[in-house]
Amino acid sequence: MKVLVSDPLSNEGLEILKEHFTVDISTGLSEDELVKKIKDYDALIIRSGIQVTQKIIEAADKLKVIGRAGVGVDNVDVDAATKKGIIVTNSPEGNMISAAEHTIAMMMSMSRNIPQANTSLKAREWKRNKFMGVEVKGKILGIIGLGRIGSEVAKRASGLEMKLMGYDPFISEKRATELGVKLATVNEIAKAADYITVHTPLIKETRNILDDEQFALMKPSVKIINCARGGIISEEALAKALASGKIGGAALDVFVEEPPFISPLLDFDNVIVTPHLGASTQEAQVNVAIEIANEIVSVLTGGLAKNAINIPSVKPEAMAVLAPYIRLAEMMGKIAGQLVEGNYEKVEIGYNGEISGKDTRPLTVSALKGLLEMALGSAVNYVNAPTLAKSRQIAVVESKSESSEEYASTVSIKLIGGGMTKLIAGTVVGDEPKIVSVDGDKLDIFPAGYMIFAKHINKPNVIGPCCVVLGKNNINISGMQVGRSEIGSTTMMVLNVDSEVPAPILEELRNVPGILSAKLVKI
Numbered sequence: 001m002k003v004l005v006s007d008p009l010s011n012e013g014l015e016i017l018k019e020h021f022t023v024d025i026s027t028g029l030s031e032d033e034l035v036k037k038i039k040d041y042d043a044l045i046i047r048s049g050i051q052v053t054q055k056i057i058e059a060a061d062k063l064k065v066i067g068r069a070g071v072g073v074d075n076v077d078v079d080a081a082t083k084k085g086i087i088v089t090n091s092p093e094g095n096m097i098s099a100a101e102h103t104i105a106m107m108m109s110m111s112r113n114i115p116q117a118n119t120s121l122k123a124r125e126w127k128r129n130k131f132m133g134v135e136v137k138g139k140i141l142g143i144i145g146l147g148r149i150g151s152e153v154a155k156r157a158s159g160l161e162m163k164l165m166g167y168d169p170f171i172s173e174k175r176a177t178e179l180g181v182k183l184a185t186v187n188e189i190a191k192a193a194d195y196i197t198v199h200t201p202l203i204k205e206t207r208n209i210l211d212d213e214q215f216a217l218m219k220p221s222v223k224i225i226n227c228a229r230g231g232i233i234s235e236e237a238l239a240k241a242l243a244s245g246k247i248g249g250a251a252l253d254v255f256v257e258e259p260p261f262i263s264p265l266l267d268f269d270n271v272i273v274t275p276h277l278g279a280s281t282q283e284a285q286v287n288v289a290i291e292i293a294n295e296i297v298s299v300l301t302g303g304l305a306k307n308a309i310n311i312p313s314v315k316p317e318a319m320a321v322l323a324p325y326i327r328l329a330e331m332m333g334k335i336a337g338q339l340v341e342g343n344y345e346k347v348e349i350g351y352n353g354e355i356s357g358k359d360t361r362p363l364t365v366s367a368l369k370g371l372l373e374m375a376l377g378s379a380v381n382y383v384n385a386p387t388l389a390k391s392r393q394i395a396v397v398e399s400k401s402e403s404s405e406e407y408a409s410t411v412s413i414k415l416i417g418g419g420m421t422k423l424i425a426g427t428v429v430g431d432e433p434k435i436v437s438v439d440g441d442k443l444d445i446f447p448a449g450y451m452i453f454a455k456h457i458n459k460p461n462v463i464g465p466c467c468v469v470l471g472k473n474n475i476n477i478s479g480m481q482v483g484r485s486e487i488g489s490t491t492m493m494v495l496n497v498d499s500e501v502p503a504p505i506l507e508e509l510r511n512v513p514g515i516l517s518a519k520l521v522k523i
Contacts, residue, residue, distance in 0.1 A: 001300050002040060007047035009069055013289025017045075020297050035059045043296045045069060046076070054080040065089060065299040067292040070279065078310050088309040089295045092384075093148065094287030095279035100152035102278045103197055103227045104160075106251035110223050111136055115272045134221075137161045142193030144186060144209060145228070146171045146179065147376060147388075150199035154179045165189050168392075170375040172345040172417070175393040183343065186210070190217040195225065201377030202229035204522070210234060215241040220248065227253040227278045239264045242271065253278050309381045322362055325355055325411065328426050328433035329363040331447050331523055332413050333370025335435070336424050338521045339453055344417030346395045347371065351411060353404030364398055367413055410436065441483030441492040447523050449478075452495040454509065454518040458485045462514035463493060469508050475499055490516060 002022045005014070006029055017023045026037065031053055038044065038060045045067045046052060052066055057080045066076055068090040081088050109115055112133035120127055141157045143150050146168035154164055158180045166181035167189055176183045186209060189196060196218075200206040210224070211234040224247065226233050235256055241247045242265070249270035255263060258276060265271055279288070291307075299305050329349075349367055351360050368385035380388060389396055404410050412425040425437045435445040438453065445451070456462050463482065470477055479496035501520050509518040 001042040003043040003045065003296060004041040005045045007049045009045060010286045010289035012286050013293035016290065016293035017296060031055060038063060042300055043067065045292060045296065048075060050075065052076040057081050057084055057086065065296060067296050069288045069292040073309055082310045087299055087305050089305045089307045090309060091288040091291035092307060094291045095284040096148045096152055098281040098284035099149045099227055099278040100156060102253060103153050103225055104156050106225050106227060106253065107195055110249055110251045110272055116269065139194040140165060140192055142189035142196040144189065144198045145200035146181065147199060151179055153197060153199060154181055165193060169343055170372055170392055172343065172393040186214060187217055190214040193222060195223050197225040198232045199228050200232055202231050203377040207231050208234040212237045215246055218247055220246060222247050224250040230254040230256040235263065235265060242268050307381060307384055321358060324428040324431045324433065325363050326366045328428055329367040329411055330370035331433050332411065332424050332426050333367040334374060334523060335447065335521050336413050336415055336422055337371045337374030339519055340415050340422045341420060342418050344415040346416040348397045348414040350399045352401045353407065353409035355409035356400035356402055363411065438492050443481045443483055443492060443494060445481050445494050449523060450497045450500055451521045452497060452501060452518055453521055454493045455490060455516040456493055457514045458487055458489055458491050459514055462512065465512045466509055469505065469512065470497065473505050475501060
């Protein structure tokens with residue numbers, strides 16, 4: 001078999017590959033050059049220098065796996081690869097220590113004004129009083145995102161005797177306690193913290209997670225750190241807070257536009273910056289190369305991809321039966337992950353009827369992937385979802401029953417924690433996933449696009465005003481389902497809409513008399 005390496009890769013990774021395959025190294029290829037070359041290869045290894053487009057993938061007659069030596073796969077057309085049965089995998093763990101250490105380095109440099117003092121002294125100035133710093137001992141560090149890197153930051157900050165607060169909707173109280181972190185909301189962290197660092201993926205829910213509202217709550221001395229992804233913190237809001245003197249400073253390794261040469265953030269003396277160096281250590285480069293090389297070896301020799309982004313491990317003969325249920329389980333996980341309020345510690349997945357006699361492990365993995373993806377983004381895949389749940393000390397329990405009351409087979413997902421539960425059940429009708437109940441309210445929903453889940457009191461003059469709110473804001477309703485219940489009791493209404501619903505309009509819906517809650521869910 002042949003492997004093409006199209007971006008620079010450390011020798012340690014290359015040596016692993018050469019033990020098993022013919023390895024060709026061709027960097028700096030254009031799209032057309034790669035289209036001509038790729039047809040002869042079984043595996044392609046990239047970093048960030050190559051865009052693997054649909055055109056390239058369609059020309060790849062033998063390609064079985066694309067390996068990204070790093071975390072992000074935004075330079076790969078994953079949909080095109082999936083349609084062609086090509087596994088896309090990455091190496092998410094190789095640089096986590098480097099990223100955590102860089103975060104601590106940025107925090108310490110900001111606290112002691114090291115970059116500014118260095119520049120001053122090299123200009124032959126001796127201005128000790130100008131660069132008075134602060135100690136981090138006893139200060140409150142707010143960590144937004146307690147995944148792999150956020151947890152490593154917490155461990156190191158604990159060693160510095162800092163007090164830790166954290167926000168992560170997918171971490172249990174038990175895991176947070178082990179890390180020495182007090183769980184809190186983003187706004188609670190904004191009010192209390194002396195330092196705030198972000199370590200989430202950049203997804204819809206985390207984009208601009210620190211915005212004008214949060215900066216207005218912060219202490220004047222607070223210091224902000226972003227070594228994760230540009231866009232998690234609103235750069236416009238950060239610039240305004242710095243210009244007004246609202247906050248004490250910032251340390252940034254990532255930006256929305258890179259290089260950020262026109263960013264006003266480069267003009268502030270109390271902002272220190274680095275050019276996306278979080279993973280730029282010798283060790284990290286070696287680690288990601290070894291990790292992706294081992295992935296390629298495993299896939300091409302008949303094993304599993306530990307960090308597969310797109311392909312679940314299902315035997316071909318079982319796929320015909322399981323495929324629609326895999327889609328159902330993942331959709332249900334996504335819905336549950338968006339509807340749940342607060343943290344949960346347990347996931348119960350139930351299989352009833354005919355499906356209980358099948359190998360349901362791929363369904364459980366798919367449900368976890370959909371669930372965790374709502375908080376962790378594309379870092380979650382079909383292989384690592386159970387490990388990510390375990391690392392957050394989320395218990396996963398499966399149950400099976402041969403009986404099913406109304407349908408041949410049903411799947412249920414129940415989230416438990418903090419005194420709350422969230423229960424969703426679904427089935428497959430004509431190979432199409434269907435949601436049949438939410439929190440005990442019977443429904444009949446084919447999930448797709450945007451949906452509003454509204455808990456309400458079953459009484460006249462509730463549904464109509466909701467439709468009026470959406471109509472006057474030019475949001476089209478393409479479908480509606482209302483759970484049956486006695487008049488005066490509560491039930492669920494689900495509205496399929498053709499576009500995203502902005503937060504102010506959702507809030508207007510919540511203010512309709514009789515509406516108890518309203519959440520937008522996107523599939």
